[in-house]
Amino acid sequence: xxxxxxxxxxxxxxxxxxxxxxxxxxxxxxxxxxxxxxxxxxxxxxxxxxxxxxxxxxxxxxxxxxxxxxxxxxxxxxxxxxxxxxxxxxxxxxxxxxxxxxxxxxxxxxxxxxxxxxxxxxxxxxxxxxxxxxxxxxxxxxxxxxxxxxxxxxxxxxxxxxxxxxxxxxxxxxxxxxxxxxxxxxxxxxxxxxxxxxxxxxxxxxxxxxxxxxxxxxxxxxxxxxxxxxxxxxxxxxxxxxxxxxxxxxxxxxxxxxxxxxxxxxxxxxxxxxxxxxxxxxxxxxxxxxxxxxxxxxxxxxxxxxxxxxxxxxxxxxxxxxxxxxxxxxxxxxxxxxxxxxxxxxxxxxxxxxxxxxxxxxxxxxxxxxxxxxxxxxxxxxxxxxxxxxxxxxxxxxxxxxxxxxxxxxxxxxxxxxxxxxxxxxxxxxxxxxxxxxxxxxxxxxxxxxxxxxxxxxxxxxxxxxxxxxxxxxxxxxxxxxxxxxxxxxxxxxxxxxxxxxxxxxxxxxxxxxxxxxxxxxxxxxxxxxxxxxxxxxxxxxxxxxxxxxxxx
Numbered sequence: 397x398x399x400x401x402x403x404x405x406x407x408x409x410x411x412x413x414x415x416x417x418x419x420x421x422x423x424x425x426x427x428x429x430x431x432x433x434x435x436x437x438x439x440x441x442x443x444x445x446x447x448x449x450x451x452x453x454x455x456x457x458x459x460x461x462x463x464x465x466x467x468x469x470x471x472x473x474x475x476x477x478x479x480x481x482x483x484x485x486x487x488x489x490x491x492x493x494x495x496x497x498x499x500x501x502x503x504x505x506x507x508x509x510x511x512x513x514x515x516x517x518x519x520x521x522x523x524x525x526x527x528x529x530x531x532x533x534x535x536x537x538x539x540x541x542x543x544x545x546x547x548x549x550x551x552x553x554x555x556x557x558x559x560x561x562x563x564x565x566x567x568x569x570x571x572x573x574x575x576x577x578x579x580x581x582x583x584x585x586x587x588x589x590x591x592x593x594x595x596x597x598x599x600x601x602x603x604x605x606x607x608x609x610x611x612x613x614x615x616x617x618x619x620x621x622x623x624x625x626x627x628x629x630x631x632x633x634x635x636x637x638x639x640x641x642x643x644x645x646x647x648x649x650x651x652x653x654x655x656x657x658x659x660x661x662x663x664x665x666x667x668x669x670x671x672x673x674x675x676x677x678x679x680x681x682x683x684x685x686x687x688x689x690x691x692x693x694x695x696x697x698x699x700x701x702x703x704x705x706x707x708x709x710x711x712x713x714x715x716x717x718x719x720x721x722x723x724x725x726x727x728x729x730x731x732x733x734x735x736x737x738x739x740x741x742x743x744x745x746x747x748x749x750x751x752x753x754x755x756x757x758x759x760x761x762x763x764x765x766x767x768x769x770x771x772x773x774x775x776x777x778x779x780x781x782x783x784x785x786x787x788x789x790x791x792x793x794x795x796x797x798x799x800x801x802x803x804x805x806x807x808x809x810x811x812x813x814x815x816x817x818x819x820x821x822x823x824x825x826x827x828x829x830x831x832x833x834x835x836x837x838x839x840x841x842x843x844x845x846x847x848x849x850x851x852x853x854x855x856x857x858x859x860x861x862x863x864x865x866x867x868x869x870x871x872x873x874x875x876x877x878x879x880x881x882x883x884x885x886x887x888x889x890x891x892x893x894x895x896x897x898x899x900x901x902x903x904x905x906x907x908x909x910x911x912x913x914x915x916x917x918x919x920x921x922x923x924x925x926x927x928x929x930x931x932x933x934x935x936x937x938x939x940x941x942x943x944x945x946x947x948x949x
Contacts, residue, residue, distance in 0.1 A: 399677045403665050404715050405684035412668050413721045420724040421818075422784055425848055426664035433556045433566055434841060435575065435661030437645060438462075439517060439652045440568070442550045447532040452546050454554055457655035460565040464554060466534035466544050468569035470584055514650045517551040553649065553658070559842050562747070574638050574659070577670055577698040578623035578631055579607070581638035585616035593621040606631050612639055622674050622699075634698065666694060673702060680706045683715040728785055728845060735774040743782065745846065749791035752779055756797055768797040769804045773811055780815030789821070789840030798832045809834070855929050863930035865899050869907060872932055876915045879934075879947040886917050887937035891924040896932075898923075 397416050404411045414422040426432055438456035445452045453461040532544040546552065558567035574581040588607045590600045603619045610632040611617055623631065641659065648658040661667060665687050673680060673695075682688045688708045695703045709715045716722040727733060734740050738757025743750065754775040756767060779794055794812075799805055805828050812834060816823045822839040829835070842848075856862045872890070879888075890908070892900065900907045901921050912919050920937075927933055936943045 397676075400719075401668065401673060401677055401680040402715060402719050402721060403668075403680065403682040403684070403687060405665070405682070405687050410664050410687075411716070412664060413716065413719075413725075414668075414672065415719070415721070418720070419781075420721055420785060421781065423725065423728070423845060424664055424668060425845070427848075430848070432661070432664060433559055435556065435667075436657060437553065437555045437572060437574075437659035438568070438655065439649050439658050440552055440554045440655050442546050442548055442552060444548060445532055445544070445546055450532075450534055452544075454552065454568060455655045456554065456566075456568070457657070458566075460560065462554065462556070462566045462568040463564070464546075464568050464570070466532070468557070468567070468571065469534075469544055469546065470569070470571040514551075514652070517553045517649055518646055558840055561840070561843050561847055573618070574641055575620075575661075575670065576634045576638045578620055578626055578634045579638065580618040580620065581635065581642060582616035582618065583614075583642050586614070587616045589616075589618040591619060591621045591623075594619070594624055599624060603631075607635075610635055615639065615642075666690060669694065670698075673699075673705075675702075677705065681709050681715065681719075682706070683709040683711075728782070729849075733778060733782060735771065735778060737771055737774050739771040739774065741775050741778055741782070743786075743788075745788075749793055750788050752782075752792065752794045754794065754796050765799060765801060765804065768799050769801075769808075772796045772799065772808050776808060776811045777815055780812060780819070783816070783823075783836075783838060784819050786846065787821075787842055787844040789838045789844065792836040792838060794834040794836065796828070796832050796834060812836075865896055868896060868930060868932065869900065873911060875932075875934065875944075875947055876911060876917065880915045880917070882947065885936060885938055887920075888917055889920045889922055889935040889937060891922045891927050891933040891935065893927050893929040893931075894923040894925065895929055897921050 398418065400415045402413045402415065404413075408427065410426045412424040413420055438454075440454040440456040440462065443453045443455045443461050450466040452464045452466075454464050456462050531547065533541045534544050535541050552570060553572060554568035554570055555572050556566050557569050560566045571585070572583055574583070588604050588611065590603055594600050594603065603623055606628045607617055607619055609628060612635070617635065619631075645659045648656075652658065662670060665682070669680065669691050680691065682691060685708065688706065691706055692703055695706065709718075711718060714722065716725070731744065732740050732742050735757065740755050740757070742753045742755065744753075745751075752775075754772060756771045775794075775796065782788070783792065796808065799808070809825065809827055813825050816825060816836070819838070821841065824837045826835040853860075879885075908919055908921055924933070932944070933942060934944045934947075935941065
């Protein structure tokens, strides 16, 4: 598979497209006025612990508190931290007895000048609750009931693992992880994990041993897929860089007086290069001289052998136009996506889930089952692509065309799982129900493309529908009836959205003419773009003022 990374930089945005065999597979966008929070580390203060929902709300110095679920508290669970790229293998059949090394004594070396608050936040000192009996508990399958060592007003270091979306705030974890090119540093852990994507047990064992040789005491790490075949010196350089970053974070925490940002992850373009630019990528093309220099400088320090794959695009035409990405992007905003065989899929998003409906097209096949299977397989591949491309997360329900043969239903499920296996986000696909519905759950990390690139319609408030003109005319007539009862004025100005104004004035005997005759009042209709399409505004000619609200029932 031919894989490329195309980066477009403009004054007000940075866009990154990842193509597979010249087809757009993943898309990321960053706006300067919309800060990227994933991976950022904050010194926060526990605002509230809510045992009813197994969560705490953390003040991180922003308008909305961050959400910390008890399952994301590092003391409560034994789960390994997962990066958004790699699955981690720490308990496979080649598990070493000395896999986890106890380096905790090193954490007791607290600097004399470190205040108690900073020491607790950095886990240098054990937090002592005011009343241990009031601490929340959380039940896990592996450990049973676990005490959650958090209480109100306590300082805690947290990292953003999911952007805010809808009315929900950012989700955070206390399992801090600082990602590098080859490793992810775990300052509050002492385990060594290896990506499951590392192909052989021998290589996993070799990488674990190298990590043990170079990892400073008191730290843990995850060895990423990109570390395959790397030497001890390369891992040492990467870990040394991450440890230095952590030392800077510690200094900021020691000096902090209130909740604040203590570590900001790399920008979009550089983070994509760090996480996704591996040997399977044929080239990276960027149209910004500044970004090109930043990427090359970064690669020279971490992966010099990849520098030659980075190209600077100096053409006059848009880089996305040249590579056909702009045309593909236009399709991602459509509700309906066409399939090769003439069918299509329709994607609708609700508050709780995303629903995908599969529609069949014309077919020469006489057998309904054969036609349904053909269309469903095409839809399966396109749905998996659209999920990645649009970054659709949460619950996804796919309504496929009904099939009666059980073997075809199993084949469809297998195909969907195979297509989604390329997705870096965690997905779970369930068997088809009796109604032909396929259920998928997908990890949410970022806002999806629709949320990032669109805003709620001020006319319909996000419903996608507005009040019909007939209903609006009834409201106008009720207003006039009330006006006629209470007022002796006979001249009015009616301001309407152009779409409604043209409708109310058309015809030999227009609707507005009928209203003027019925209520014995002269009405001048004015088109006004500032008036919402489902609203109206009446002005008094005599008083020269807006009187709309004076006569609303």
